[in-house]
Amino acid sequence: MRINHPLTGSMVALITPMFDNGLVDFDALEALVEFHVESGTKAIITMGTTGESATLNQQEHIEVMKKTIEFADNRITIIAGTGANSTSEAIELTQAAKDMGADACLLVTPYYNKPTQEGLYQHYKLIAETVDIDQILYNVPGRTAVDLSVETAVRLSTIKNIIGIKDATGDLAVAQALIDQCPEDFLLYSGDDATAIEFILMGGHGGISVTANVAPKALSEAYEAAFNDDRTNAELINQPLINLHQNLFIESNPIPVKWALHKMGKCGSGIRLPLTKLSQQAQVTLEQDLSNLKVI
Structure with missing residues (x-):
């Protein structure tokens, strides 16, 4: 039986809008927050990996989190991306997020250094014990080169302020194992747009x-239908988005989604190296998707 929790449904891994010179555009950020408040998004993840956390320095990272919380003004849940491949840095970012009023934190597995499962357990355990704020694990092995096993996630799920996991493997067998083995009150989120509806219908929370x-509006409605076990409507609403789910990864995320939002007039075209702007060939493909959805 799925629990009814405030943190269910559609949550956006928000981009960080930038000017052409790569500086953060805080006016555009404020407008994006409003867009999601108005569209029914349940929560904003600020400074996740889609927010280019890997290319902002720590001062910028904290400033973007701070401004997003201010712009939200308690009208929408704010989850701060505070993961790092250094445990001490992750603790510093998580403490900063707590101090500025974030509702929870999302912590990606430590990338590049490929810790053991015991290392992952100790990493997350220490952060949770050090900073008293709700924390969500984030497993995306395709980007980090380390896979948080189901067994380790289950171990961590017993720690009081580790409240859930974002699983971006896209593997529904992993989703089923998490659903079967984690405590009933442990929140399970898909991090893979292509399989998210099925993940939620299986028993996930969003x-x-x-x-x-x-x-955001269409996805919020699709996820709500799936959460309420309404497969027919969930799939009907999701159907026009299927190509977009795929093509927003036609090049490395967040290259396509930043170009799409620029095309929609939501932000400038800025992105930071080593990421580059979307190729002309990919633009043609993505522009067709946006046109079909009538967002441009």
Whole structure:
């Protein structure tokens, strides 16, 4: 039996809008927050990996989190991305997020250094014990080169302020194992847009989505239908988004989604190296999707 929790449904992995010179555009950020408040998005993830956390320095990272919380003004849940491949840095970012009033934190597995499962357990355990704020695990092995096993996630799920996991493997067998083995009150989120509806219908609580940047209202309605076990309507609402789910990853995220939002007039075209702007060939494909959805 799925629990009814405030943190269910569609949550956006928000981009960080930038000017052409790569500086953060805080006016555009404020407008994006309003867009999601008005569109029914349940929560904003600020400074996740879609927010280019890997290319902002720590001062910028904290400033973007702070401004997003201010712009939200308690009208929408704010989850701060505070993961790092250094445990001490993750603790510093998580403490900063707590101090400025974030509702929860999302912590990606430590990337590049490929810790053991015991290392992952100790990493997350220490952060949770050090900073008293709700924390969500984030497993995306395709980007981090380390896979948080179901067994380790289950171990961590017993720690009081570790409240859930974002699983971006796209593997529904992993989703089923998490559903079967984690405590009933442990929140399970899809981090893979292409399989998110099925994940929620299986028993998940929602999704942390890239597509929600572009089509927040539709995705919010689709996820709500899925959460309420209404497969027919969930699939009907999701059907026009299927190509977008795929093509927002036609090049490395967040390259396509930032270009899409720029095309929609939501932000400038800025992105930071080593990420580059979307190729002309990919633009043609994505522009067709946006046109079909009538967002441009």
